Amino acid sequence: MFAVTILGNNSAIPTTERHPTAQVVTCNEQLLLIDCGEGTQVQMTRYKIRRSRVKHIFISHLHGDHYFGLIGLLNSLSLLGRTESLTIYATPELEAILQLQLECAATQLKFDLHFVPLRAENAGVIVDEKDLEVRFFPVRHRIPCFGFVIEQRRKKRKIIPEQAQAYEIPAAFYSQLQEGADYQRKDGVLVKNHWVTLPPAPSKKYVYCADTIYDEELIAQMEHADLVYHETTYLHGLAERAAERYHSTSVQAATLAARAGAKRLLIGHFSSKYTELQPFLDECRPVFENTELSVEGATFLI
Amino acid sequence: MFAVTILGNNSAIPTTERHPTAQVVTCNEQLLLIDCGEGTQVQMTRYKIRRSRVKHIFISHLHGDHYFGLIGLLNSLSLLGRTESLTIYATPELEAILQLQLECAATQLKFDLHFVPLRAENAGVIVDEKDLEVRFFPVRHRIPCFGFVIEQRRKKRKIIPEQAQAYEIPAAFYSQLQEGADYQRKDGVLVKNHWVTLPPAPSKKYVYCADTIYDEELIAQMEHADLVYHETTYLHGLAERAAERYHSTSVQAATLAARAGAKRLLIGHFSSKYTELQPFLDECRPVFENTELSVEGATFLI
Known part of the structure; x- marks a missing residue:
């Protein structure tokens, strides 16, 4: 399962x-x-997200609509007895x-809180786990701001059962086959791994x-993504206001997604001035x- | 109108x-x-409270459920163009x-933000306006915490029309009568104010x-109040836990209200463990x- x-x-x-991001x-x-954003912990309850299973929190930047709900969430996790x-991951000022x-x-939180400071000059991998990699990259906004690339790694090779x-080859050796090992038979035959497996599915x-101004440098990050989230604070008629405020429009997000060859685009961060969202689509x-x-409560498979 | x-x-x-306080x-x-508390600005929208008319904000203490919504509210007021x-009023750390x-x-707020630091040793009047007085007093909680006495002053004397x-006396002089002035007639008669008015209604x-532990010293503050709000985090069966955490129970709040001769008691700050509130009553x-x-959205006349 890989979804947002x-x-x-x-x-x-x-x-x-509508709630902040x-x-x-x-x-x-x-x-x-x-x-x-403010109210995130209640939104997690509303949409049955198990807070206890969150181990990594990424904060793109320190405008309030992206982090004012964090301290309340941490507080509640502690009161609910979290120990893990x-x-x-955020700009160092958040700490x-x-x-x-x-x-x-x-308040002394009942769990350890680690901070990984994000600074543009260190852009790169911040989470490197068996089946997950997260990288961050700077985006152009009014204050330091970062985007994230989240990859579900699929490293296991696929066994061809026949x-x-x-x-x-005994079934007990199958997990080693998935990791790429060859199999040495007792009769002396060395079974090469690629005879009996297929390469892993792509990540x-x-x-x-x-939050970002229209910026063609993002195309490199978005290339061939299965899903891209790009803000569309404004409809395209307000392109000038968007640029002044370091935000983007509908058409700008779509243009980047098209040029990057992304598979799917998710838009959000709509200005409160819009009561209808259909015009964005x-x-x-x-x-x-x-x-x-990005409708609240909706889940998109990646 | 005087109501909460x-x-x-x-x-x-x-x-x-249920939302925090x-x-x-x-x-x-x-x-x-x-x-x-977190989410207050949205609650204000939900219950049609005109945020622009708020000029004074009192924060009792710096536990998150009493102030995490403040920064978001200030931010939104500024974005909505407030200039007033x-x-x-809060402990100085909030600033x-x-x-x-x-x-x-x-962020540079578009309006001036004044801070009045609350320190136990200075307990007393913090707002002194024509028709409003606010005093603060220390209460016993885990961290510095304050209660507030809000008085609607009724200084105008009541005219007896007949x-x-x-x-x-000409109607044009009535507002001066309400302020207590005598009236000098052209024929030389001095009309004493108390001949034609009654004293102001009491404040x-x-x-x-x-948030407070059970504390009989509060009785002095609550005396003859038209309405007292006292927390009841727990039902009385958890009196021990309440004391450990510097909170109070239903029976404790009611006992103080009775002893103070208050006219009415409003209870709240219910622990999330209770889904039903009727047992508190x-x-x-x-x-x-x-x-x-204290039901959310309800208004109580004072």
Whole structure:
């Protein structure tokens, strides 16, 4: 399972209908939280996201609509008895803010909180696990801001059962076959791994572009992604305002997705001025047909 | 109009049904916000509270369920174009937290933000306006914490129309009569104010006791209040746990209200462990009949 669930799709000012930015990526058994606007913890409850399974939290930047819900979530996790450690990836200032808030409340979290500071000059891999890799990259916004590439690694080779049986390889050796090992038979025959397996399925890739001005340098990050999330704060009629505020429009997001050869585009971070979201799709689809609205509570397979 | 509207009635962990502490006091044309847990700004929208009319915000203490929604509210007020100044009354550390958050976001609020630091040794009057007085007092909690006494002053004397007409006082002079002035007639007669007016109605008093352990010293603050808000985090069976955590129970709140001769008691800050609130009323009313549950969205006249 590799999917993303939308918890908030709105830009700065929350409404009763739309919440500020937050998404949960499910990668096999693990949950990753990307951004955490005010109200995220309640949205997690509403959409039955198991908070306890989140081990990594990525904060793109320190505008409030992307992180004001984080301290409340940490607080609640502690009150609910979490003991497993949690890692936060963000610009280093976030650590100072959280520490000050915990100190003023005389709160000692019941779990270890690790911080990985994000600085543009160190862009690259930040999570490197057996079936998961996360990289970050800088994007152009009013303050330091980062996007994330999340890859579900599929390293296991695929066994061809008829072949493995034909060579009389015992089932107990199958997991080693998946890792690429050759099999030495007792009669002296060395069964080469590629005789009995196929290469792993290609990794799947989700690219989260955070808040950004229209920037063609993003194309390199988005290339061949299975799913790209790109903000569309405004409809294209407000392209000038978007640029002034370091945000993007519908048509701009769709243009980048098309040029990058992405498979699918997810748009969000809609300005509160829009009550209807359909016009965003109507503007994107002629440019990049495979566009979806990040509707709160919806889950998109990657 | 002197009333309190409940925006949040829950203790630490918010749920989809109940929000952390926040209340709005309406005093004539003015709104006062008391505490501001996560999600308060959306609750204000939901219950049609005009955020622009809030000029004073009182934060009882720096546990997150009483202030995590403040930075988001300030941010939104600024984005919505507020220019009128706003005053926050809280322990001094709050100013450092908010300044750090604004700085990291490179946000310059569009309005002046004033801070009035609350320190136990200075307990007393913090707002002194024509028709409104607010005092603060320390309460006993795990960290520095304060309660507030909000008085709607009624300084205008009440004109007795028949008397004022009998003395031939022109209507244009009525507002001066309400302020207590005598009237000098052209024929030389000095009409004494008390011949034609009655004393002002007595002030009305709302006492907000914040988060507190059972503490009989609160009785002095609550005396003869028209409405007292006292937390009841737990039902009385958990009195021991309440004391350990510097919180109170249903029966304890009711006992204090009864002993103080308060007219009405409002209870809230219910632990998330309780899904039903009726048992809180059932425990309070035998001790102090005039008890009400702080139901979200409900308005109580003071």
